[in-house]
Amino acid sequence: MALRGNLRDFTITQLLNLINLARKTGTLVVEGPNETAQAFFREGKLAFAQIGREDTSLAHILFKANKLSAGQYKAIQQRGNSVSDKELGLLLINAGYVSQDDILANLQQYSTDVIHRLFTWVEGFFRFDNDQLPPDDRINVRLDLENLIIEGSRQLREWEQLQDEIPSLDMALKFTARPDANMRNVNLNVEEWRVVSYINPKNTIRQIGNAAKMNDLEIRRIVYGLLQAGLVEICRPEGVPIPQPVRVFPTEDKEEQKTLVNRLITRIRSL
Amino acid sequence: MQTVKMVVTGPFSAGKTEFIKSVSEIDVVSTERKISTKAEKTVKEATTVAMDFGRITVDEDLVLYLFGTPGQKRFDFMWEILSEGMLGFIVLVDSTRPETFREARSILETFRAYAPTPYVVAANKQDMNDAWELEDMRHALRLDPKVKFLSCVAMDRDSVKTILLELLYSILAEMESGEK
Ligand SMILES: Nc1nc2c(ncn2[C@@H]2O[C@H](COP(=O)(O)OP(=O)(O)O)[C@@H](O)[C@H]2O)c(=O)[nH]1
Numbered sequence: 001m002a003l004r005g006n007l008r009d010f011t012i013t014q015l016l017n018l019i020n021l022a023r024k025t026g027t028l029v030v031e032g033p034n035e036t037a038q039a040f041f042r043e044g045k046l047a048f049a050q051i052g053r054e055d056t057s058l059a060h061i062l063f064k065a066n067k068l069s070a071g072q073y074k075a076i077q078q079r080g081n082s083v084s085d086k087e088l089g090l091l092l093i094n095a096g097y098v099s100q101d102d103i104l105a106n107l108q109q110y111s112t113d114v115i116h117r118l119f120t121w122v123e124g125f126f127r128f129d130n131d132q133l134p135p136d137d138r139i140n141v142r143l144d145l146e147n148l149i150i151e152g153s154r155q156l157r158e159w160e161q162l163q164d165e166i167p168s169l170d171m172a173l174k175f176t177a178r179p180d181a182n183m184r185n186v187n188l189n190v191e192e193w194r195v196v197s198y199i200n201p202k203n204t205i206r207q208i209g210n211a212a213k214m215n216d217l218e219i220r221r222i223v224y225g226l227l228q229a230g231l232v233e234i235c236r237p238e239g240v241p242i243p244q245p246v247r248v249f250p251t252e253d254k255e256e257q258k259t260l261v262n263r264l265i266t267r268i269r270s271l
Numbered sequence: 272m273q274t275v276k277m278v279v280t281g282p283f284s285a286g287k288t289e290f291i292k293s294v295s296e297i298d299v300v301s302t303e304r305k306i307s308t309k310a311e312k313t314v315k316e317a318t319t320v321a322m323d324f325g326r327i328t329v330d331e332d333l334v335l336y337l338f339g340t341p342g343q344k345r346f347d348f349m350w351e352i353l354s355e356g357m358l359g360f361i362v363l364v365d366s367t368r369p370e371t372f373r374e375a376r377s378i379l380e381t382f383r384a385y386a387p388t389p390y391v392v393a394a395n396k397q398d399m400n401d402a403w404e405l406e407d408m409r410h411a412l413r414l415d416p417k418v419k420f421l422s423c424v425a426m427d428r429d430s431v432k433t434i435l436l437e438l439l440y441s442i443l444a445e446m447e448s449g450e451k
């Protein structure tokens with residue numbers, strides 16, 4: 001249980017990363033200094049997000065996006081809560097006012113905007129509630145988190161944190177084997193694509209930075225975003241002679257070394 | 272007399288001293304000194320500034336030493352020195368303090384960059400109510416599915432034994448794969 005903490009120590013981007021990789025279903029609740037935000041997820045995809053008591057009804061979202069006129073909006077409002085968002089959506093589509101794509105695009109935009117606003121929160125308690133499912137009466141979207149994660153990572157400027165995340169530029173990068181890590185659906189900017197084009201276990205991060213004409217801070221920031229989005233992982237560079245650790249074993253003989261490890265195992269078992 | 276060593280690392284207050292104490296046959300040698308920084312003081316009254324040092328005698332002519340690294344960043348010059356010649360290393364992470372996960376990741380990446388030595392990662396303080404689940408921690412720590420990631424309670428000798436054994440199995444497996 002206990003997926004909780006403070007945003008100062010564990011950022012929204014890192015939380016999205018976790019939710020994405022673990023394909024979580026449930027609700028992320030963030031209590032900021034002034035407001036509380038809720039983001040609902042289904043199998044690692046964003047279904048819906050809201051901050052505070054903002055009106056998140058479909059009618060209001062469509063009205064704000066100029067898909068409904070003030071008159072239409074008012075008429076719907078007068079109906080009160082008798083019509084659910086799903087029913088309203090169907091009615092509007094059938095009446096030809098909006099298309100299904102319009103509805104989904106605007107809902108996605110709304111939730112995306114909420115997450116963007118959350119990225120600016122630096123302080124606040126969060127918890128992830130596995131049992132609280134996305135609200136049934138709402139039209140849920142299925143938004144991939146990779147793009148949001150990359151966008152959030154772009155905002156990380158703090159040198160010290162980047163240094164922590166990527167302590168050594170002499171390691172290399174490779175694409176993750178995760179089957180759903182799909183580069184094609186991710187919106188990378190030119191710089192990020194340039195870095196991606198050099199990714200190969202033979203190239204160290206430092207070499208990639210040099211080739212792409214980026215300083216240490218820039219290359220670290222981009223690699224951090226790719227790591228966070230689960231697209232790449234750090235590996236030992238190929239072809240570089242492995243640094244031979246100074247004398248690990250008191251003996252050079254391979255069989256004796258194995259015997260020694262087995263003696264250690266036997267001893268520890270007996271503790 | 273032959274000696275081999277393992278390193279126990281991890282952020283400040285992860286449980287390194289406790290871990291080594293649980294299996295060492297000598298009192299863990301460590302210089303406890305009051306640290307004046309306020310933030311650190313709230314976490315723990317006294318903190319280890321020198322490294323911990325534990326011993327397990329295997330037989331007449333083999334001894335295993337366990338070294339704990341000083342957790343605070345300003346002592347990280349010691350890490351490389353300590354890591355020389357180690358058989359493997361253990362990264363301890365306090366499961367109840369997500370604010371230390373980033374540092375734990377950083378320590379792990381730093382050690383990984385020194386040498387391709389086998390290692391295991393242990394989610395410590397799993398006995399506590401607010402401990403994060405292993406699955407969540409694995410993602411937060413960005414551990415590859417192949418990395419051994421184990422539940423741990425540093426005060427519990429059996430738990431510590433299991434982790435040392437898992438590290439030794441990894442060392443053995445690597446020796447065997449290296450021979451092919
Ligand atoms: N409940 C619980 N407390 C632990 C555990 N491991 C360590 N501690 C406590 O956490 C604090 C820090 O441990 P310590 O070994 O000094 O951390 P170090 O800075 O990594 O050496 C001490 O108060 C320990 O008693 C554990 O597995 N469970």
Ligand SMILES: [Mg+2]
Binds near residue numbers: 287319
């Ligand atoms: Mg200590």
